[in-house]
Amino acid sequence: MRRLRTAVVGCGAVSEIYHLPAVARVPAAELVAVADTDLDRARAAAARFGATVAVADYRELPDDVEAAIVATSNASHAEIACALLARGTHVLCEKPMATTAADAERMIAAAGRGKARLMAAHCRRFNPNVAALRALVQRGVLGDVRTISAALGGKYGAWPQRTDFRRQRSLAGGGVLVDIGTHLIDLALWLGAESAVVESYVAADALGWGIECDADVTLRFAGGERALLSCSYTHAVNRTLRVEGSEGWAETSVDGSETVMLFSHRAMICRRAGAQALRLTEADPYERQLAHFIKAILEDAPFIVRGEEVVAGLRVIEDCYRRLENAA
């Protein structure tokens, strides 16, 4: 089996807990190098996960690296990804792929100029429960989509993180909306339609960090359907993803979960017994994401996460921020 020589750029919590173990588990990936501005950390990660090269600067990655996972602070994604794409390295870039739509377009253009390809790491699409929910929508089991609601977040610091970049607008590109809300916006556009307009945006800097720490967005799609999205750094939210359609509803966790609850007037299985729990085998979304990324590269197949979708999501975020500025 052909294995893609892979590097990981940025050895923070997301790499250490998810990306590096995923590289180790995906048979088509071979970890050859890691990069981190903290060279000691890069060396430790290399030793632990079996990379032969550890560097402090991504520009020093060996020439034979074929693919790289970029998992650095949000605002650095565009610069790093463009440089890697320019040297012919395929890039799987952590979310948000960029902090502005213009940067995202620049990255897509950089990929278009050469043979290297770019995919945004919207890992939640790769949770089997989320994929199953989308399959129900696509198959029309729920009828016409009317409302998508999703929430994500928790007390800041409740999840592992190495640096505090999310509190700094210059590094994060914004607050909770761009960092966590980007997941929800991506899922809404994936489940609903590729383009939507912001109907309302409410945000609060409850922690006084100069960024929004709570954000609620309502999107309206061309067909009139709505997405109600809520994300927070201040309190635990229910972390659910729910789609209501003309014929039924389905609900699951935004995180990995072994079940999707379904009720559909159309489905025979709900006719007598009402709502049913569809049971899935939980799988690591990072592993599935990386396996898909590499397979698509090796087979020259399309990515599940398309560049246009990412740009559309970033436009939504920009529109939200613009509304807030205008209101101020």
Add this chain to the structure above:
Amino acid sequence: MGETTVHWRRGELRDDGNGGWWRELADAGALPRGPRTVVHLPARLRTPVVVATMQSLVRFLRRDHARAVAVIARGFGADACAGAELLPYSIVGASLVESPRLWPGTPIADVWFEPVSLITIAGAGPDPRYRIAGVLAANAELLSSAAGLDLDLALEAHRLLAPDLAIACGSVGGDTWQAASTSDVGLDRALARAAGIDPSTLPIVRHLRSHEVLEPGERDAGDPIPRLAGLAAPAWRVRVSRAGARAAHTCDVATTDLRTSIANLRRIPQFVARRSPPWLRLRGAGA
């Protein structure tokens, strides 16, 4: 919850150009009205009478009732489906539906997520597991890939895939008979009465009664009820069969539990790693 009606008919189904018995059932509101009907033809007790009944029904539905009809039948030729589409029996890519009685769940084929009506046409006969294998037992074939006791499979099939119209048929003393009802339970109970046994002694009826409130009874309509002597297996054979099935199932459950326990133990290192402080996760940093 009122009584359900069981429509009886004796003699061969003849195509009189007017729909015959099927027209009567349609007029009585027993035929499903959905745009697409799936006719389930179980493999067990698939006698020539059962096949002929299916073909007659399919012809009526397509010609007189203007319905899209598909047949789902394991090991059956498309050419015998009277022009209806033959659906594959495969559950590849099926969704697993959580079940209180079946672990890890019940594989449900994609077609059952669609707005279809289901008609099950079953042969009836003695069976040591069900005493009488009627429609409830026949419909359990739709879930045959699930692991569990037969009665649990039948319960799940009744819960998730109860037919809109249940039809049982057979022949006794050279005379054919058919019975139809919108209630699968009602039809099986009617078969028990016709066989001369108390319907409440059917294991599946007892099993269902512990999970849901059953209809109080059923009303017979149509031709006189045939005497279906020999349709029920002796009660002692049912007891022996159930004891054997329970023992085998207990072994299966113990094996599954063991496998699950081992899988859970393997998750512990990752669980610990996720909750460890960074300095512990990257031991050797700075070395």
